[in-house]
Amino acid sequence: MAVVSHWLTRYVVAAILVMIAFFSRHALMHIIGGELTPFITFFPIVMVVALVLGLGPGIFASAIAAMMSAYYIFPPVGQLRYGETSYIYNIIVFIGMSMLMCLFAWLYERIRLRVSHLEAEHAADKVRRENLEGLVNDRTAELEEKNRKLVEEIAERERTEAEKRKVEAQLAQTQRIEALDRFAGGIAHDLNNILYPIIIDLEGLLEDEPKGTARSDILDQILKAAYRQRDLVKKILSFSRRSEQVLEPVHFRVLLEDAINFLRSSLPRTIEIQLHINTQSDVVMGDPVQIQQIIINLCQNAADAYASQKGTIEIRLANTHIQPLYAYQGMRAGDYLKLTVKDTGTGMKPEVMARVFEPFFTTKGIGKGTGMGLSIVHGIVKGHGGAVTVESEEGKGSLFTVYLPVWHESEYQRQVYHGESAPQVKGSEKILLVDDEEFIISSLKRTLASSGYRVVALTDGHEALKEFRDHPDEFDLVIADLTMPGMTGIELARKILEIRSDIPFILSTGYNNIISRQEAESFGIRELLLKPTGAQELRNAVRSALETRY
Incomplete structure (x- = not known):
């Protein structure tokens, strides 16, 4: 390691150290009272110079030490005898030994520096490795955390997607069932309209037919089949939520x-x-x-x-x-x-x-x-x-x-439904009957007429309104279908009640999802008759509505 940076200073220091060694030799010789070989005097200095100041100053110190030994130490002292072999041999041996010492010192220093460099590199590698391990651990922990969050996010997304698919499936099913709901309601309405006159007419025929006859048995079987069909329609209405409920x-x-x-x-x-x-x-x-x-x-x-x-x-x-x-x-x-x-x-x-x-x-x-x-x-x-x-x-x-x-x-707002039937008696009142189905009109008119009522049967709401407007006091009761083209039963009820507010009004329908009993009563409608009713149920509803006038 060269502790002195400037090259000239290193060489001057080398020469001074050799001079100090020379004078120290003379001092020691006086102290011990004998001779000291030049090797003991100069070699340590040459090695120190080579180690401390470098190879160049070491060689320079060897040359100075050789010159001083040749003149002041090798005999004859104070003379240079270049012609004598022993003299030259001593100088060569001294210079060779000095150079070898310098070389050893230089090699030692080089090896030491290399070892120090390797140790420094190893230490630096160790630090870098520890830092790298720390970075790897930090990065691994970060990646594991991100991976955990990613797994959670994927799981949450899958749950969300599954919930979304479930909701979409439920929505699709609900929409499909709602479509079937409307379809079933429409079918039930049409079936009720068909069953209405069949049941009423069959009941009328059975009333006129003596019991026990073959004709009576046949009519009874047909009526039972119609009742079974009516029960099936009720099931359809239960699906479509259009059946009567007692809540x-x-x-x-x-x-x-x-x-x-x-x-x-x-x-x-x-x-x-x-x-x-x-x-x-x-x-x-x-x-x-x-x-x-x-x-x-x-x-x-x-x-x-x-x-x-x-x-x-x-x-x-x-x-x-x-x-x-x-x-x-x-x-x-x-x-x-x-x-x-x-x-x-x-x-x-x-x-x-x-x-x-x-x-x-x-x-x-x-x-x-x-x-x-x-x-x-x-x-x-x-x-x-x-x-x-x-x-x-x-x-x-x-x-x-x-x-x-x-x-x-x-x-809670309790729904009120009519329970007890009106007394089953005949009447003579005049009834305005309105339904757009001809076969329903004819059956209802025949059934009501058989009970003594006078019936004016019409198939158009506008025509019925004109008839009532022309003769408002002649009618005792109005029976109208809910769903009619041109004018619905509700519209007809509103206009008729505007003309005469005390007229009993019965609204007939195949299903009650359009209007409830409470809503019907709010319009002034006395009875809500659900198709297909039997003949006796129709008579009871008419009698009940007529008696509410008094």
């Missing part, structure tokens, strides 16, 4: 337990029913008969899922709260009763599950099902302001969930 506060638990007791006696004993109830409030605003129909239909469907007629139906009833974000199928946010019916039967494929609430859709064999059970459940639940969902996996079973809003007394 009242009911304890769902009581209805559930009664239905379960009935099912235990009707289902095979190999099918076990497990009931779990955990509710604080079980009161709902509903139709007791229809609510029990929901329970029975779902349990019957679960029982049918067991091909071997052996298994378990698990029924649970609990309270739940639906948040606005999770409200679906027209549900409002709020408190609900949650009824679940679970089986571990055959389950359903996705394409079957997508159509399970459609009317007349069934996977059962011929004669084993009408395909109306679950569609009726859907219609009843929707009619009660709730929702029904299904989860199923082929081979593992199905889970049906029904949500019905919990009843709070402050929200």
Whole structure:
């Protein structure tokens, strides 16, 4: 290591050190009283110079030491004897040894510097390696955190997508069922219009026919077939939520337990029913008969899922709260009763599950099902302001969930329905009868005329309004169909009541989704008659409406 940077200074320092060594030799010789070889005097200095000041100053110091040894140390002292071999030999040996010492010192320094450099590089590598390991660990931790967040984000996105697909599927199913709802309502309306005169005329014919005759039996069989058709239409109306409902506060638990007791006696004993109830409030605003129909239909469907007629139906009833974000199928946010019916039967494929609430859709064999059970459940639940969902996996079973809003007394507005029939007596009053269907008009007119009433039958609302406007005091009652071209029954009722507010008005309809009894009463309509009625029900409604005049 050269501690002196300037080259001239290093050479001057080298010469000074050699001179100091020379004078130190003389001083030591006086002290010890004898001779000292030049090697002991100069070699350490030459090595120190070479180590400290570098190879050049070391060689320079060797040359000076050789010259001083040749003149002052090698005999004869004070003379230069270049002709003598021993003299030259001494000088060469001295110079060679000095140069060798310089070379050794230089090599040592080079090796030391190299080792120091390598150690420094190793230390630097170690630091870099530690820093790199730290960076790698930090980066690894950062990547692991990002990877964790990415996994969570992917999982959340998959959950969101799954929820989105579920909501879209529910929406598509709801829209499809709503379309079927409208379609079923239209069919029911047309069927009711067809059944209306058939039932009334058959009842009239049976009244005139002696009992026990072949003709009477034939008419009775036809009438029973018409009644069966009417019951089927009622099922369709239950699906489309257009059937008459008697809503009242009911304890769902009581209805559930009664239905379960009935099912235990009707289902095979190999099918076990497990009931779990955990509710604080079980009161709902509903139709007791229809609510029990929901329970029975779902349990019957679960029982049918067991091909071997052996298994378990698990029924649970609990309270739940639906948040606005999770409200679906027209549900409002709020408190609900949650009824679940679970089986571990055959389950359903996705394409079957997508159509399970459609009317007349069934996977059962011929004669084993009408395909109306679950569609009726859907219609009843929707009619009660709730929702029904299904989860199923082929081979593992199905889970049906029904949500019905919990009843709070402050929200209750009781629906009033007419119950007792009017006395079944004949009359002589004059009735204005309006319906756009000719065959309905003729049947109703014949039935009412047979009861003593005078009937003016018209098929156009405008014509009926003109007839009433011309003779307002001649009529005692008006009967009109709800859905007529040109002028609806409601419009006709409003205009007639403007002319004469005390005239009783009966509105007849194939389904009551357009207007309820309360709405009809708000227009001044006395009775809402649902097709297809029988002859006696028609007479009772007429008599009841006429008696309200007094």
